[in-house]
Amino acid sequence: MTPAARVQAAIDILDGVIAAARGQGASADRLAAEWFRQRRFVGSKDRRAIRELVWAAIRACGEVPVSGRAAVLRLAQDDPDLAARFDGSPYGPAPICADEPVALAGAMPGWLAKAMAASGLGEAEQAALMGRAPLDLRANTLKIDRDSLAARLPVAAEPVVAPHGLRLPMGTPAETWPEFAQGLFEVQDAGSQIACEALGARPGENVVDLCAGAGGKTLALAAAMHNTGRLLACDIDRPRLSRLAPRAERAGALVETRLLNPGKETEMLADWRGQADAVLVDAPCSGTGTWRRNPEARWRLSPSAIARYQQMQAQVLDVAAGLVRPGGRLVFITCSLIDAEGADGLDAFLASHPDFTCEQLAMPAGRAHRGGWRLSPYHDDTDGFFFARLVRL
Numbered sequence: 001m002t003p004a005a006r007v008q009a010a011i012d013i014l015d016g017v018i019a020a021a022r023g024q025g026a027s028a029d030r031l032a033a034e035w036f037r038q039r040r041f042v043g044s045k046d047r048r049a050i051r052e053l054v055w056a057a058i059r060a061c062g063e064v065p066v067s068g069r070a071a072v073l074r075l076a077q078d079d080p081d082l083a084a085r086f087d088g089s090p091y092g093p094a095p096i097c098a099d100e101p102v103a104l105a106g107a108m109p110g111w112l113a114k115a116m117a118a119s120g121l122g123e124a125e126q127a128a129l130m131g132r133a134p135l136d137l138r139a140n141t142l143k144i145d146r147d148s149l150a151a152r153l154p155v156a157a158e159p160v161v162a163p164h165g166l167r168l169p170m171g172t173p174a175e176t177w178p179e180f181a182q183g184l185f186e187v188q189d190a191g192s193q194i195a196c197e198a199l200g201a202r203p204g205e206n207v208v209d210l211c212a213g214a215g216g217k218t219l220a221l222a223a224a225m226h227n228t229g230r231l232l233a234c235d236i237d238r239p240r241l242s243r244l245a246p247r248a249e250r251a252g253a254l255v256e257t258r259l260l261n262p263g264k265e266t267e268m269l270a271d272w273r274g275q276a277d278a279v280l281v282d283a284p285c286s287g288t289g290t291w292r293r294n295p296e297a298r299w300r301l302s303p304s305a306i307a308r309y310q311q312m313q314a315q316v317l318d319v320a321a322g323l324v325r326p327g328g329r330l331v332f333i334t335c336s337l338i339d340a341e342g343a344d345g346l347d348a349f350l351a352s353h354p355d356f357t358c359e360q361l362a363m364p365a366g367r368a369h370r371g372g373w374r375l376s377p378y379h380d381d382t383d384g385f386f387f388a389r390l391v392r393l
C-alpha cells in the first residue's frame with residue numbers, strides 16, 4: 001500500500017468506529033479486525049501503520065469527531081508529513097480544503113472532563129488516560145514465585161509495585177508462551193492486582209467474588225488463599241463466567257462458580273448469608289480508568305449510562321453486604337475515576353448500612369481518596385481504580 005492509501009484506510013476504519021460509538025455498536029478493536037479480515041491482501045507492516053494511525057486519531061479527539069477524515073485531519077494539523085499524504089493520489093485521501101471540519105483536540109468529552117475535575121483529577125491526570133497501557137503479568141504463586149518466573153521469561157521483565165507483578169515491553173505476545181499455557185502467570189494490570197490485595201484473602205477463609213466476570217481477580221484470590229478454604233465466583237453473565245473454568249484449570253486454582261439471575265442474587269446466595277469472611281465486589285462500571293486500553297469507550301458514555309452504573313453498584317453492594325459475617329470484610333472496587341462511581345457510592349452505602357465501617361488502607365501504590373484508595377495512570381502507571389475496604393461490625 002502507498003502511504004496515502006494507508007491514511008485512507010485509517011479514515012475508513014475510523015468512520016466505522018465513529019458510527020459504532022454513536023449507535024453503541026462493535027468496539028474499535030473488532031471493527032478494525034473485521035476490516036482487515038475482509039482485506040487479506042493488506043500486509044503486516046501496512047496493518048501496523050493503519051492501526052497506529054486509527055488509535056492515534058481516537059486518542060487525539062476528546063469529543064466524537066464528525067468523520068474519520070476530520071479525526072485524521074486533527075493529527076495532520078500537527079504533523080506536516082501526514083498532511084502531505086492528503087495528495088489526491090489513487091486510493092489516497094483527497095487534498096485538504098481550507099474550510100473543511102477538523103475534530104477538536106482533547107482528552108475526553110467536556111462533561112466527563114468536568115466530572116473528572118470535580119473528582120480531583122486535573123488536566124495532567126486526564127491527559128494520562130490517553131497514554132499507552134503497559135503489559136503487566138501476575139506470577140501465579142500456586143505454581144511459581146515472581147523471581148523464578150522472571151528468570152524463565154524470554155524477555156527482561158521488571159518487577160512492578162504489585163507484590164507478584166512483572167512488567168514486559170508493550171506488545172509482547174506473552175499469551176503465546178509455554179509459561180502461559182502452563183499457568184505460571186496471568187496477564188493482569190498491576191492496579192488490578194493491588195485492588196485484589198485490599199481484600200487480604202487468607203488461606204482457609206470463605207471468600208466470595210460476587211462480580212467475577214471471567215475470573216481475573218478470582219484467580220489472584222485463589223493464589224492468596226493457597227487453594228484452601230472456599231472460594232465462590234459469581235456473575236450474572238453466563239458467557240463471561242464460563243470463561244473462568246478453563247482459566248482456573250490452567251492456573252491450578254480451586255474455584256466454585258455460581259451463575260446468578262439478575263434480581264435473584266440474594267435468594268440464590270441464601271446458603272452464604274452472613275457466612276463470608278470476605279466478599280469482593282468488582283462492580284460493573286463505566287471503565288473510565290481503563291481508557292488507555294480502549295480509548296474510544298469515552299465516546300460511548302453518557303450521564304444516563306453513569307447513573308445506571310451507579311444503581312448497579314448500589315445493588316451489588318447491597319447483595320454483598322448480606323453475605324459478610326460479623327467481623328468480615330467487603331471490598332468495593334470500580335475501575336472508574338469519577339467519584340459518582342466510587343467515593344459517592346461508598347458514602348451512600350455507609351449511610352444505608354450502619355453495621356459497616358470503612359477501614360484505612362495502606363497499599364504499595366496509589367493514594368487515599370475520600371475513605372477509599374485511588375490508583376491512576378498518571379500517579380501510578382496502572383489502570384485507574386477506586387477501592388475501599390469495609391468491615392462488618
Ligand SMILES: C[S@@+](CC[C@H](N)C(=O)[O-])C[C@H]1O[C@@H](n2cnc3c(N)ncnc32)[C@H](O)[C@@H]1O
Binds near residue numbers: 214216217237240
Ligand atoms: C468489572 S466486571 C468484573 C471483572 C472481573 N472481576 C475481573 O477481574 O476480570 C463487572 C462484572 O459484574 C457483573 N455483574 C453485573 N451485575 C451483577 C450482579 N447483579 N450480580 C453479579 N455480577 C454482576 C458483570 O457481568 C461483569 O462481569
